[in-house]
Amino acid sequence: MPVDPEGNPIPDAPNPQYPNDPTDPTKGGTTPVPEIPGYRPEVPSVTPDKPGEDTPVKYVPVTPEKHVQTAKIVYVDTKTGTTIESDSVTGNVGDKIDYSTTSRITELIKKGYVLIEDGFTNAGTPVYNDNGEEQVFVVKLGHGTEPVGPNNPHEPGTPINPDDPNGPKWPAKDDYMKQYTSTVHFVDGNGNKLRDDDIQTSTWTRTLIVDKVTGEVLNPSEPWKSDIDDYATVKVPVIEGYYADRATVPGETAQQRDLETTVTYNKIGKIVPVDPNGNPIPNVPTPQYRNDPNDPTKVIVTDTPDIPGMIPETRSVTPGEPGVDTPVVYHKVETPEQKPEQPAQPEVTPVVNDPVQTPATELPQTGDKQGNALAAIGASIVAGMLGLMGFTKKKKDEKDF
Template structure:
């Protein structure tokens, strides 16, 4: 029994008669094993006082070590596991782990949270047999940054993620977003009245999008004229 109540599924062996005196039962019998519980008085033998009635044997729950698993997964890298947390504690004790610090660390490295399957779920307020070794997933994806000469210029060598000491660096290719070209309009057919060549210096620009985690260029827009100087 636990707390004065029968334990569901616990074995209830029958008394064994004393072969020397069938009107009595054997004394000093051991108690049955109950999964997840220990006898309150381990080693104590049982001698029923009244063979016609059940004998209550007190048990206490086994307070074992529980564990849960939180995997931080990279959605953009075939669900590769970025990090794993394995909080442990005695069954029945409160789980104090939160994902806040690890998510912040990954965001500093250029990741973006997709879904926090640990915080958004239920059933993990304390360590229990039901959630023992349960695996939760926190899904992250790669963030991006777009460089262009107007709204977000960058310098080669500076970190893509300023809060990450191991951040990939901006490369020359990342800032290849502006160039000047010369266009000449040549007029003919008007004799002495033919105008001089019209030379135009055209500045072309584009935007370049970079993966904040890998530092790789993801895409770039088409070159577009942003300024024309006539001479």
């Protein structure tokens, strides 16, 4: 009969009978004690002295050995399918697994990862099992991404993840921003620069998506976009003394390459005074044509120069070709032949005699002086003429009437 150390029967324990002694019917045979989980018997068997009486067998409780189990926590990169890191912990079967994923996840996030699933924490309060197999908990992490571009600038070459200075770096600026130019040069016929270039710029940009774990650009074929569709038309400037080969340079469509156009200027022609035989007259002015202030390819009417003692056949020139000289014929001014001067005659002062004072004579009938008579005659003549004129006018008026 199994009993505890205090002699109390162990509940539900088996109580096997003694077997018969095959050689002596008055005796019981040796009997093995039963196995009772959690107990250890003090004797392995019993040979009863009195086959009709029970034999108590003392059992001592046994503290079972605890089995040690291992648990593994694996951090997996879901993009590559590889293990980033793993931790192993051990403990007795049935004990709580004393572990936290917080610190590992925090460190991996600093390197650009993002948490997808925490298989250990999601298990609640996991304990070591007793199935004899290693327990595995999976923590899944993906790759974080970040845009970089004109609206999301980052200093090239600096760490993508500030807390991971040895990690991947931001790409070069020209991976997402480039500039191209359209340049117009202004030169003479020998290629010498006459004025500063006209330079226009187009800026091309795009937004890239960068893998924060590896630094890889995930959209390397992202199309570029320009800030302008076309370059502006350039109005060719007027340069004094030169004419250009074009008046404007049309604006081209913006492209991902530098564009160049050259405007060539040539010397403006001049007026060349010549004699009637077509020979240039030496040591006289040869003025250039005047520039058209509104058109760099043209010249305007230009006055011919004054040459003392000569007169041009035309007072101005309207050039047909701005770069071709125009000969202008000049003629000498003919001086009229002068007659020889007559010797000067001495000035003669006329001698005027004093008039003889003649005494006035009286008319015989009136006794008036002769002068008064003449005055009266003159007055009569004037009156007669006036009367005649009045009569004539009257006749004319009557006729008209």
